Amino acid sequence: MRLWILCASFLSCCVAFGQQPPGTIAFEVASIKPSKPLPMGQMRFGMTADAGMLRYTNVALKDCIRVAYRVKDFQVQGPEWLAGERFDIVAKLPDGSSQDQIPEMLQALLAERFNLALHRETKEHAIYALVAAKGGPKLKPAEVPAGNGPEAGGNPGRGGMPRGAFSMMMSPEGAHLKAPSATLSAIAEMISRFSERPVVDMTGIEGQYDFDLVFTPETMRNMPAVVRGPMPPPGGAEHLPDAPAERAGSIYDAVQRYGLKLEARKAPMEVLVVDHIEKAPTEN
Numbered sequence: 001m002r003l004w005i006l007c008a009s010f011l012s013c014c015v016a017f018g019q020q021p022p023g024t025i026a027f028e029v030a031s032i033k034p035s036k037p038l039p040m041g042q043m044r045f046g047m048t049a050d051a052g053m054l055r056y057t058n059v060a061l062k063d064c065i066r067v068a069y070r071v072k073d074f075q076v077q078g079p080e081w082l083a084g085e086r087f088d089i090v091a092k093l094p095d096g097s098s099q100d101q102i103p104e105m106l107q108a109l110l111a112e113r114f115n116l117a118l119h120r121e122t123k124e125h126a127i128y129a130l131v132a133a134k135g136g137p138k139l140k141p142a143e144v145p146a147g148n149g150p151e152a153g154g155n156p157g158r159g160g161m162p163r164g165a166f167s168m169m170m171s172p173e174g175a176h177l178k179a180p181s182a183t184l185s186a187i188a189e190m191i192s193r194f195s196e197r198p199v200v201d202m203t204g205i206e207g208q209y210d211f212d213l214v215f216t217p218e219t220m221r222n223m224p225a226v227v228r229g230p231m232p233p234p235g236g237a238e239h240l241p242d243a244p245a246e247r248a249g250s251i252y253d254a255v256q257r258y259g260l261k262l263e264a265r266k267a268p269m270e271v272l273v274v275d276h277i278e279k280a281p282t283e284n
Contacts, residue, residue, distance in 0.1 A: 030091035056089040068106035074198035078274030113281040138259035142181035174248030215254040
C-alpha cells in the first residue's frame with residue numbers, strides 16, 4: 001500500500017507561532033464532503049493549492065488545523081477522531097489573494113463550518129531532538145529542490161513523485177519513507193508520526209535533501225486505520241508466508257545512515273488545545 005503526502009510551500013511552519021484572527025479573508029466558496037471509503041489496504045491523501053484553487057483529498061481535520069495555524073502535527077491536541085474523520089475540500093481563493101493567505105482562510109473556514117474553538121498552552125514536553133551525529137551529517141542534496149520545480153501536485157520529479165512530496169509504503173517488514181526533496185524540518189515532522197515522542201529538528205541545517213528511510217515504527221500516531229492495520233498478503237490469507245518477514249531496524253538506525261541521531265530531551269512547547277469542534281460540517 002502506498003500513502004502520498006503532498007507538501008506545498010504553504011505547509012511549512014515553526015514550533016512558535018502567532019495566531020491570525022479569522023474572518024479577515026475567506027474563501028469565495030468552499031465544498032466540504034466526507035471522503036469516500038477506499039478498498040482495504042489502500043490509503044491516499046493530498047494537500048495542494050495553486051493561484052486559484054485549494055484541493056485537499058482525504059484529509060483529517062487535524063491536518064487542516066495544523067496548516068491553518070502553522071504548527072506541527074504534535075502541537076494539536078484534541079479528540080482522537082480529529083485524525084480519523086476525513087474530508088475532501090475544494091475551495092476557491094478570492095481574486096488577488098496569495099497562497100501565503102491560505103492558513104488564514106482555513107482558520108475562517110474551520111470556525112464557520114466546524115465551529116472550531118481552541119486556546120493555547122505552553123507545556124513541558126518530552127521530545128526527540130534531531131541533531132547531527134558524531135562525524136557530521138551525511139546528506140545527499142536533492143537533485144531538483146522543491147522550490148526550483150513545479151509545486152506539489154504539479155509535474156513529477158525523480159521517481160514520478162511530485163516535487164516536495166513524501167511516499168510512504170507499509171509492509172510486514174516496516175515503513176519505507178521516500179522523500180527526494182525534503183528539509184530536515186519536514187523529515188522530523190513526518191517521522192514524529194511513527195515515534196513515541198515528537199521529533200523536533202535541531203540540526204540548524206538548511207536546504208533540501210534526498211531521503212530513503214526504512215524502519216520499524218515505534219507507534220502509528222495519527223495515521224488512518226487502514227494504514228495502521230496489517231497488510232493482507234498477496235493472493236489472500238491462504239498465501240501467508242511460512243516464516244515472518246525480517247523486521248527493519250529502528251528509526252534511530254534509519255537516521256544514523258545520514259549522520260543524524262535522535263536525542264531524548266524535554267522542551268517547552270506551545271500547543272493548540274481544541275475546546276470544541278463539530279464532527280460534521282454545516283451544509284455547503
